[in-house]
Structure formats: structure tokens, C-alpha cells
Amino acid sequence: MRTLCSSTLIGEFFVIGFAGLVAMKDPDLSMSTVWTVSGVAMFLCVLLCGLVTRPGGVALGWALQIALIASGFIVSTMFILGVIFAALWWASVHYGRKVDEAKARFAAQSHSSTPDAA
Numbered sequence: 001m002r003t004l005c006s007s008t009l010i011g012e013f014f015v016i017g018f019a020g021l022v023a024m025k026d027p028d029l030s031m032s033t034v035w036t037v038s039g040v041a042m043f044l045c046v047l048l049c050g051l052v053t054r055p056g057g058v059a060l061g062w063a064l065q066i067a068l069i070a071s072g073f074i075v076s077t078m079f080i081l082g083v084i085f086a087a088l089w090w091a092s093v094h095y096g097r098k099v100d101e102a103k104a105r106f107a108a109q110s111h112s113s114t115p116d117a118a
Contacts, residue, residue, distance in 0.1 A: 001096025005061065006049040008092045012068065012085050013045040019075045026074065041067065058093055065089050 020038030024031055044064055051057040065086040072079030 001093060001100050002049075002053050004092035004096040004099075005052040005058075005089070008085065008088045009045045009049050009052070009061070009064075011088070012064070013042050015081055015085065016041045016045065016068070016071075019071060019078055019081075022075050022077070029074070041071075061089055061093070 016038055020034050023029055023034045023038070026034075041064070044060075048057060048061055048064065052061060065082065068085055069079060069082030072082055
């Protein structure tokens with residue numbers, strides 16, 4: 001699960017950075033506000049790569065997905081990209097857990113079928 005979720009988060013890292021560049025063109029937003037918000041979100045993406053397998057990591061990832069969708073009120077394209085990344089996040093968590101379960105079953109099966117060499 002960690003690999004799939006981390007891949008999604010790194011993709012979001014870049015999308016948030018590009019959205020920050022687009023948001024800079026909005027005359028109502030200061031550059032410091034745009035880059036503070038974008039920088040914090042980008043930092044959270046990288047931080048979550050390491051926390052995704054810990055308790056609450058997936059929930060924090062969902063909070064980030066909601067924030068990414070909500071950023072569409074500033075940069076309208078982010079509504080679409082936010083929904084796409086939320087779907088990718090769901091798939092990463094869902095299929096990542098299935099892969100982890102299959103790996104655990106395979107490891108247990110391999111371990112139990114290997115005769116002890118004495």
C-alpha cells in the first residue's frame with residue numbers, strides 16, 4: 001500500500017506546485033499567501049509518504065484529498081484534478097491493501113511449506 005499511496009502523493013505534490021503557479025496570476029491573492037498554502041500542502045504530501053502506513057495516515061490522506069478538491073474555488077481546474085486524485089487515492093488504498101494481504105499470504109505459505117534444514 002505504501003508504494004501506491006506514495007506514488008499518488010508525489011503526483012499531487014507536483015500538481016499542487018503547478019496549481020500554485022496558476023494561482024499566482026489571481027490579482028486578489030498575494031504571492032506569499034499562495035506559496036504558504038501551496039508549500040504547506042506540498043510538505044504534507046511528502047510527509048504523508050512516510051506516515052501512510054501508520055495509524056491515521058490514510059485519514060490524513062483523505063483530508064488532503066478534500067483540501068485538494070476545495071482548492072478548486074481558487075483554481076477551478078483543481079475541482080477536476082482533485083476528484084481524479086481522490087479516485088487515485090481510493091484505488092491506491094484499496095488495491096494496496098489487497099496487494100499487502102496477498103504478499104502476507106504468500107509469505108506465510110512459503111514459510112510453512114519450506115522444510116527446516118537442520
